Amino acid sequence: MTVALGLTLGAILGLLIVSAFFSGSETALTAASRARMHALEDDGNPRAGLVNRLLDSRERLIGALLLGNNLVNIAASALTTSLFLSVFGEAGVAYATLVMTALVVVFAEVLPKTYAILNADRMALAVAPALEVLVALLAPVTAALQFLVRHTLRLFGSNIDDDAEVLSAHEEIRGAIELHHKEGGVVKGDRDMLGGVLDLRELDVSDIMVHRTKMVTIDADLPSADIIDQALQSSHTRLPLWKGEREEIVGILHARTLLQALRDSRGDVSKIDVMALATPPWFVPDTTTLKAQLAAFLKRKNHFSIVVDEYGEVMGLLTLEDIIEEIVGDITDETDVAATDAQPQPDGSLLVEGLVPVRDVNRLMDWDLPDEEATTVAGLVIHEAQTIPNPGQTFNFHGFRFEVLRRHRNRITRLRVVPLNEPAGKAETAHAPADKPAAKTGSKDS
Known part of the structure; x- marks a missing residue:
């Protein structure tokens, strides 16, 4: 009897140790740094390679660990219940439940998982060989379980593909x-x-382009002297040329090419044919992603493009600098005018031009205004208000108050944005006196 009792207690203890191994291994593998494992594998660490291979088939790994963990826990509980029944009779079921719950929670779950979180990489490398054998042995069972789970979920309308990833x-x-x-x-x-x-892979060129209303362009029908004067007075090195209408772009004039022509003609502007110096415009669709456009800029060695919509109408322009600024922030030099498109105020509010992108405001102020339905701040207000507001009107939505300061025809040109202490509901309109005109703002364009 004593030998049988000792064997039973030893089996229960061994099963708890195995359960702790499964629990800790699961936590260690899921918390291990994939970047460090790849670096170690590149350095020739074979165990890091094992970890990466196990994580590549994460579903099989988790299935094997859960299966093994549940098997040993159930076996330990069954042995404990049998032991307590022989000692305490029918009351042994309750005693076994209490004792096993305490032992499993403390020694087979909390303790090993806490250690695994604190030493995830080291423990993942240590248990990888044993887990590789376990996953291989339980592969038929886990495959059957995966099949059962997927088809059960499909009965409830949840279709899970074999290669589906929850998080990219x-x-x-x-x-x-x-x-x-x-x-x-x-x-x-x-x-x-x-x-x-x-x-870059989620944004289109239309999200960051310089809108056509802010483009600096030159009429190609002007006399050469006037075109040269406008080009030299501009702070931009590339200038679109138009004929007939401003949206009819016929060429791109580069300041460097123009200066070379002036040198060759010894300053005689009458000898300069501006259109001969201009390069053909490069038109790109407004649906092009920034990642694709950046690759196109580098491939063509051209840093300037005209953005058009599906009907071929000019929407704006995009430069390589615009894309780079999406990464590093605004780039200014000695020729740039100080930008006042968005001016943070001491009280925490923001004076902003209507055409400023919502993304720029979020980056500047560390806010979280939505930019799914509208690209610009003015567009966001019009979308939420479902109308083109007049100066002096205010709107509360998304936890901010938007006050319209200026409007030109059908365009909102100036607003004040104030964060509210408590998020407000759908746009609530309040009429208030118009603010004093804001200072004249500069603009970033071509």
Whole structure:
């Protein structure tokens, strides 16, 4: 009897140890740094290679661990119940439940998982060989379980593909950046820069282009002297030329080419044919992603493009600098006019031009205004208000108050945005006296 009791207690203890191994291994593998594992594998660490292969088939790995963990827990509970029944009679069921719950929670779940979280990489490398054997042995069973789970979920309308991923690599990276920023490991500027790189594949050229109303262009029908004067007075090196209508772009004039022509003609502007100096415009669709457009800029070695819609109408222009600024922020030099498109105020509010993109406001003020339905601040107000407001009107939505300061025809040109203490509901309109005219603003264009 004593030998049988000892064997039973030893079996229960061994099963709890195995359960702790499964629980800790699951936590270690899921918490291990994929980047560090890949670096170690590149350095020739065979166990890191095992970890990466296990994580590549994450569903099989988790299925094997859960299956093994549940098997040993059930076996340990059954043995404990049998033992307590022989000692305490029918009351042994209750005693066995209490004892096993305490033992499993403390020693087979909390303790090993806490250790695994604190030593995820080291433990993942240690348990990888054993887990590889376990996954291989339980592969037929886990495959059958996966098949059963997927088809059961499909009965409830949830269709899960075999290769479906809940979180893409880009989203994982973005989440890691945001986490480190909140913890103080990544400063705001670095977070915005890294996020800008990830955003290139999600944004279209229409999201960051210089709108046609802010483009600096020159009438190609003007005398050469006037065109040269306008080009030299501009702070831009590339200037679109138009004929008939401003949207009819016929060429791009480069300041360097113009200066070379002036030198060759010894300053005689009458000898200069401006259209002969201009290069053909490069038109790109407004639906082109920034990632694709950046690749096209580098491939064509052309840094200037005209953005058109599906009907071929000019919508704006885009330069290589515009895309780079999405990553590193505004780039200014000695020829740039001080931008006042968005001016933070001491009281926490923001004076902003209507055509400023919502994304720029979010990056500047660290706000979270939605940019799915509208690209610009003015567009956001019009979308939410379902009308073109007049100066003096205010709207509360998304936790901010938007006050219209100026309007030109059908365009909102100036607003004040004030964060509210408590998020407001759908747009509430209030008529208030118009604010004093804001200072004249500069603009960023071609």
